[in-house]
């Protein structure tokens with residue numbers, strides 16, 4: 104397909120954010136009588152879903168300690184629930200289980216969820232949590248868990264199916280998605296606006312606005328925009344931490360066991376919620392070898408061909424070769440032992456599951472900001488960036504908010520994620536979770 108010489112709205116990246124923005128912007132333009140999907144192109148150097156969105160575990164949850172994240176996630180779940188078929192969304196709920204150190208955080212999350220009307224319940228006390236979990240899974244046997252947040256909304260979606268659902272919605276609105284078009288530079292002019300994107304297939308003038316939604320390639324675009332690779336961060340106490348790297352890469356470790364998916368069901372035969380288990384109980388393999396006696400955590404869900412999930416990610420540093428994505432993944436060699444031991448620790452049905460661990464590359468690299476939270480902001484007068492710090496498959500509603508902002512509205516949901524927060528110290532609170540994304 105020939106590439107157009109210009110487009111009113113140019114979106115870079117056909118992942119969850121670029122596609123959601125394309126679709127929702129088309130709807131907004133039409134609703135306001137300002138145009139249609141024909142005014143939008145989405146460019147991808149490869150094809151839709153070839154970045155992080157196509158390999159995401161697909162967990163959709165609200166459990167965030169930070170009020171702004173939780174409120175944004177509620178809006179995102181609303182989008183998932185609006186068309187579960189097209190988005191391949193499984194509304195099975197989500198259960199977060201924690202050790203004593205996480206009690207206060209999860210209780211605070213549950214209280215906020217009650218205030219904002221997100222359906223969930225909180226269970227506190229080791230015996231109470233055990234009874235709740237045994238009600239769901241009679242073979243539940245995890246130790247050291249004293250708090251459980253059971254979200255009745257959320258669940259998970261199938262990654263590529265949801266991307267293709269968005270592709271269909273974009274195309275139905277007349278949005279053109281151009282695969283194999285790599286943005287290699289930006290024509291920045293004197294007033295700091297971007298006049299055109301330079302691609303491997305030629306130059307495309309930007310009529311109105313450019314949206315950059317590049318997933319793990321955030322740092323490359325940060326560079327193209329001439330933005331600083333290190334920043335000073337004002338902390339809430341007023342101290343300034345100098346020269347922090349703006350971008351760091353983490354490797355998300357994930358894996359799968361090949362079992363009959365229906366063997367992972369609730370006591371009444373229903374689909375199981377996504378489980379996220381953190382505990383400080385010592386973890387042993389089924390053969391009795393100690394894996395760790397420190398706080399550990401895993402998450403898992405029923406998948407199409409088995410049970411899939413992950414554990415804590417590993418930092419890989421400030422620089423990494425991302426292409427071909429996600430081939431750079433270096434999973435900890437001990438990961439399969441740990442994840443399978445943890446599954447078995449949780450439920451006796453998973454005893455011996457190490458033997459059916461699927462030996463295929465899984466997981467991938469994500470780009471994280473200096474405070475591990477997204478930057479959703481105009482970084483140039485006509486350039487809006489969606490840089491989600493690897494939180495974002497679940498954030499399908501961000502594109503809906505961005506569409507409104509592009510047309511001049513204020514979004515109170517996106518405002519807390521402006522870049523200026525690093526300078527003003529208006530940072531998000533930090534939880535006691537071992538993960539960079541809670």
Ligand SMILES: Cc1cc2nc3c(=O)[nH]c(=O)nc-3n(C[C@H](O)[C@H](O)[C@H](O)COP(=O)(O)OP(=O)(O)OC[C@H]3O[C@@H](n4cnc5c(N)ncnc54)[C@H](O)[C@@H]3O)c2cc1C
Nearest residue numbers: 116118119120148154155156160161162286318495496497
């Ligand atoms: C292993 C793994 C598991 C995850 N699990 C979850 C989860 O369970 N739940 C959750 O909410 N989040 C999860 N995430 C995070 C989530 O996947 C990402 O935050 C989200 O998918 C990012 O979406 P995106 O649209 O910004 O980027 P992407 O989906 O990465 O899309 C960016 C696109 O930009 C294109 N692109 C890059 N450079 C250029 C260029 N120069 N020119 C043109 N196109 C370009 C790429 O080809 C790509 O298709 C996970 C991430 C990983 C890596």
